[in-house]
Every structure is written in structure tokens, then in C-alpha cells.
Amino acid sequence: MMDWLQTVFVVMIVADFALxxxxxxxxxxxILALQGVMLSVLPLLNHASVxxxxxxxxxxxxxxxVFPFLLRRALKMVNxxxxxxxxxGYSASIxxxxxxxxxxxxxSGRMGSFSPGMAILGVSASxxxxxxxLFVIVSRVKAITQVVGYVVFENGIYxxxxxxxxxxxxxxxxxxxxxxxxxxxxxxxxxxxxxxxxDHIDTDSMDGDGPGxxxxxx
Amino acid sequence: xxxTNTIAVDVFPLLCGLVLAPFxxxxxxxxxxxxxxxxxxxxxxxxxxxxxxxxxxxxxxRSTTWVFRLAPAVSLASTVSALAIFSLSxxxxxLSFPGDIVLAVYMLALARFATVLSALDTGSSFExxxxxxxxMLAPFAEAAFxxxxxxxxxxxxxxxxxxxxxxxxxxxxxxxMFVSLFIVLLVENCRVPxxxxxxxxxxxxxxxxxxxxxxxxxxxxxxxxxxxxxxxFASLAVxxxxxxxxxxxxxxxxxxxxxxxICVCILVGVVESVxxxxxxxxxxxxxxxxxxxxxxxxxxxVGVSA
Numbered sequence: 080m081m082d083w084l085q086t087v088f089v090v091m092i093v094a095d096f097a098l099x100x101x102x103x104x105x106x107x108x109x110i111l112a113l114q115g116v117m118l119s120v121l122p123l124l125n126h127a128s129v130x131x132x133x134x135x136x137x138x139x140x141x142x143x144x145v146f147p148f149l150l151r152r153a154l155k156m157v158n159x160x161x162x163x164x165x166x167x168g169y170s171a172s173i174x175x176x177x178x179x180x181x182x183x184x185x186x187s188g189r190m191g192s193f194s195p196g197m198a199i200l201g202v203s204a205s206x207x208x209x210x211x212x213l214f215v216i217v218s219r220v221k222a223i224t225q226v227v228g229y230v231v232f233e234n235g236i237y238x239x240x241x242x243x244x245x246x247x248x249x250x251x252x253x254x255x256x257x258x259x260x261x262x263x264x265x266x267x268x269x270x271x272x273x274x275x276x277x278d279h280i281d282t283d284s285m286d287g288d289g290p291g292x293x294x295x296x297x
Numbered sequence: 298x299x300x301t302n303t304i305a306v307d308v309f310p311l312l313c314g315l316v317l318a319p320f321x322x323x324x325x326x327x328x329x330x331x332x333x334x335x336x337x338x339x340x341x342x343x344x345x346x347x348x349x350x351x352x353x354x355x356x357x358x359r360s361t362t363w364v365f366r367l368a369p370a371v372s373l374a375s376t377v378s379a380l381a382i383f384s385l386s387x388x389x390x391x392l393s394f395p396g397d398i399v400l401a402v403y404m405l406a407l408a409r410f411a412t413v414l415s416a417l418d419t420g421s422s423f424e425x426x427x428x429x430x431x432x433m434l435a436p437f438a439e440a441a442f443x444x445x446x447x448x449x450x451x452x453x454x455x456x457x458x459x460x461x462x463x464x465x466x467x468x469x470x471x472x473x474m475f476v477s478l479f480i481v482l483l484v485e486n487c488r489v490p491x492x493x494x495x496x497x498x499x500x501x502x503x504x505x506x507x508x509x510x511x512x513x514x515x516x517x518x519x520x521x522x523x524x525x526x527x528x529x530f531a532s533l534a535v536x537x538x539x540x541x542x543x544x545x546x547x548x549x550x551x552x553x554x555x556x557x558x559i560c561v562c563i564l565v566g567v568v569e570s571v572x573x574x575x576x577x578x579x580x581x582x583x584x585x586x587x588x589x590x591x592x593x594x595x596x597x598x599v600g601v602s603a
Contacts, residue, residue, distance in 0.1 A: 100586055
């Protein structure tokens with residue numbers, strides 16, 4: 080059981096790195112779906128009761144099916160170019176991620192004592208996932224990738240809760256998921272309108288020149 | 298002093314490697330032929346090639362010096378000594394002392410250095426280009442490989458290759474090490490996502506282009522050294538996921554290991570058949586990713602043993 084739990088954490092970390100390295104928006108969305116699957120396995124590994132099975136299937140359907148579906152639909156609707164267009168290069172992103180990973184291992188080593196046993200890997204995986212989400216939000220220009228970053232950030236928070244094995248985690252998490260669902264739905268609409276207004280979804284060049292403005296060459 | 302029996306057990310994997318290495322190149326080629334719908338060359342083709350080349354005379358360009366003549370021997374010798382450290386038996390290795398991993402990594406680097414130097418020695422612009430590409434990828438591949446070795450050392454608390462992979466390493470670390478090692482294997486052995494061993498267009502080659510001027514026994518040595526290198530990485534990859542000591546005797550152990558190596562070679566053939574070559578900067582990104590996987594293995598090993 081411990082081995083499987085560890086494997087889930089490791090897959091989460093590797094998925095974060097894949098997100099930093101991937102150059103296609105569709106690839107980012109697939110990684111998001113993978114993370115959703117991993118997170119839905121987590122409650123079952125902790126304790127396989129009826130409520131946990133219900134909870135796991137809820138997480139699975141929302142994070143592994145609904146979110147990717149909505150994001151893919153938004154991607155198709157706005158006809159965006161399929162490249163991620165990072166502000167920070169891919170290799171540099173990976174190296175920054177590595178630094179963040181080392182930092183989160185150091186951090187969770189410092190705070191490891193307040194939860195017994197498994198804490199170090201789980202806590203560092205979740206801190207690192209949160210960091211990756213934030214980094215993706217600030218370093219990728221497109222609105223869709225920023226939504227992806229936001230969801231990854233939330234994945235990190237959820238992972239932190241369940242790696243510390245908090246009992247009330249589920250209740251809080253259900254509320255957050257509801258929020259998130261509304262957010263992703265709304266952001267799909269917002270992205271669509273941004274696209275209609277500016278002919279692109281590059282959040283860096285929205286200085287109100289009106290519709291039809293050319294995207295500056297980088 | 299160790300008695301003869303233990304020595305025989307320790308040397309046996311090395312002998313297996315020295316004898317069987319050309320065979321696994323045949324396995325890779327047959328797998329690729331299968332995917333292409335061909336029968337492919339005989340499994341033992343590389344043995345025939347090497348014996349044919351050894352019987353031939355060598356031709357040396359007038360612009361080359363002793364560096365060019367020395368390089369194939371240096372590269373073969375250093376690959377064999379690295380293999381002696383990394384061919385693991387249940388109790389040890391043919392050559393083993395604390396810190397031997399560092400020597401082994403440097404031996405592989407020496408082999409590369411000799412090849413690059415001889416490529417530059419020919420004065421051919423193509424070979425110079427190949428050398429430049431080789432040394433451009435080398436630091437990234439070495440970083441990934443060395444961090445991986447370090448992870449195994451930390452997880453098993455030993456500084457010798459012989460005991461490093463035998464110890465109980467947690468499963469996620471093993472898988473991470475395997476994946477990272479497999480990427481390094483593809484790059485170090487000039488396999489498809491990084492380089493195409495079949496192409497004879499100089500503009501696209503890395504390793505092949507560096508040995509264009511070699512002929513006769515020299516080329517035979519280079520082929521043999523290349524197959525030994527593939528054997529070395531494949532057997533390390535097998536050791537990563539298959540801990541030693543599953544069966545009792547050394548014969549059974551080696552049979553399992555060889556079966557594993559053949560599986561890895563089939564995997565290499567499959568990867569080569571279903572993937573296209575990467576753009577050059579993407580190869581580097583792949584290696585950076587491999588280093589990250591190794592670092593993750595290292596961090597987990599540190600976290601678990603702390």
C-alpha cells in the first residue's frame with residue numbers, strides 16, 4: 080500500500096515536469112486528466128470505505144473527465160494556435176521546476192514532524208504541484224494554459240490535504256470542487272469572449288487597441 | 298583471498314557480456330525488421346561483420362596522426378574496463394572497490410574523448426561536425442547518468458557498483474531510475490530519438506559520422522565497443538528494476554539477466570520503429586528531463602533514508 084501511495088506521488092511530480100516541458104496545449108490538458116486520475120485513486124488508497132468510493136468517483140468524473148472536456152471544447156471553440164508559447168523556455172522551465180522541487184523537499188523535511196510516516200514525499204509533491212500551477216499561470220501567455228495552471232494549483236492543495244490524511248478534507252474539498260467547476264465553466268466563456276474581442280487569447284497584449292489587432296511578433 | 302569459485306562467479310557476468318554483446322545488436326535489428334515487415338539480417342550478423350573486418354587491412358588517411366590509430370583501442374579498452382565494474386554478479390563484480398562507479402563513468406567519458414579526438418584528427422569537416430554534436434549532448438547525458446548513480450548510491454548506502462543495485466531500493470525510485478537510464482541509453486548508443494544508426498547522410502548523423510574514416514580491424518573494434526556499451530547500459534537498466542538474488546545460482550541469475558537485456562533491446566527496437574528522430578534541441582530537452590527524473594530519484598532516496 081505504501082508503495083502505491085508513493086507511486087501516486089511520484090507520478091504527480093513527473094506529470095508536473097511533463098507539464099512544464101510540454102509544448103502543446105492539448106498535451107497539457109491530457110496531463111491534467113492524468114493528474115485527475117491519480118488524485119481520484121488517492122482516497123481509495125487511504126481508506127476504502129463507501130463514502131470514499133463515492134468521493135473518488137466524483138473526483139474522477141470531474142477532474143479526469145469534465146475539466147479536460149471543457150478545456151478541449153474551449154480550445155476548439157477559440158481556434159487557438161496549438162503551441163503553448165511560454166515566456167520562459169522549456170528547458171529553463173524544467174530547471175526552475177527542479178529548483179522548486181528541491182526547495183519543496185527541503186521544506187517538507189523541515190515540517191515533516193507534524194504528520195507521521197509518509198509525510199515527506201506527499202507534502203513535497205503537493206507543494207511542488209502548487210508551485211508548478213503558479214509558475215504555469217505566470218509564465219504562459221495564453222488564457223487556456225492559465226486555467227490549466229489554476230487547476231493544477233488546486234490539485235496541489237487537494238494533494239496536500241490528502242497526504243496529511245485530514246479527516247475533514249473531503250467536506251472542504253467538495254466545496255472547492257464545486258467552485259472550481261463553476262470557474263472552469265466561466266473561464267471557458269471568458270476565453271471565448273476574449274477571443275472574439277481581440278482575435279487571440281494572448282493575455283499579454285490586451286491593451287485595448289480594439290478588435291483585429293495583430294499579435295506582436297516575438 | 299577469495300577462492301577460485303567466488304572469482305569464477307564474479308567474472309562470469311563479464312564473460313557473458315564480452316561474448317553475447319554483438320548478439321543483442323542483432324536483436325534490435327531483427328525487431329526493427331519485424332516492424333518493417335522484413336526478415337532482417339541474421340541475429341549473429343555483427344559477429345560475422347567483426348570477424349570479416351578483423352581479417353582485413355586498415356587504410357589510414359595521410360592527414361591523420363597516431364591519435365587516430367590509437368583511438369579505437371583506447372575506446373575499446375576503456376569500455377571493457379567500465380563493463381568490468383558494471384557487470385554485476387550476486388556477490389560482487391569482476392572489478393570492485395569503494396568509489397568504482399566514478400571510475401566507470403570516467404572510463405566511458407574517456408572512450409568518448411578518444412573517439413572525438415580521432416574524429417577531429419582526420420581534419421574532415423563532417424567528422425568535426427559529428428564531434429561537435431557528440432560533445433554537445435555528452436554533458437547532459439552524463440549529468441543524468443551520474444545523478445542516477447548517485448541516487449542508487451544514496452538509496453543503498455554504498456559506493457560500489459557491486460552492492461549498489463543489490464540493496465533494497467524503493468519501487469518508485471527503481472522505476473524512475475529505469476526510465477531515466479533508458480533515455481540515457483538511447484542517447485549514448487545513438488538510437489533513434491537522438492540519432493539514427495542507419496542513416497549514412499552525414500548531415501544528420503552523430504556517432505556514425507565520427508568513424509567514417511576508420512576501416513578494417515579499427516572499425517571492428519569500434520563496432521565491438523559500441524555493442525559492449527549497449528550491453529552495459531541495458532544490463533544496468535535491468536539491474537534497476539530486477540533486484541539481484543531472485544534465483545539461487547549464478548547461472549539462473551545470468552539467464553534472467555540476459556532475458557531482461559533482450560527485453561530491453563526489443564524495447565529499443567520498438568521505440569526505434571515507432572518514433573521519428575527528434576529535432577536536435579529536443580534531444581537536449583529530453584536529456585534535461587532524464588536528469589530531472591534522476592534528481593527526483595535522488596531526492597526520494599535522500600528523503601527515505603533520512
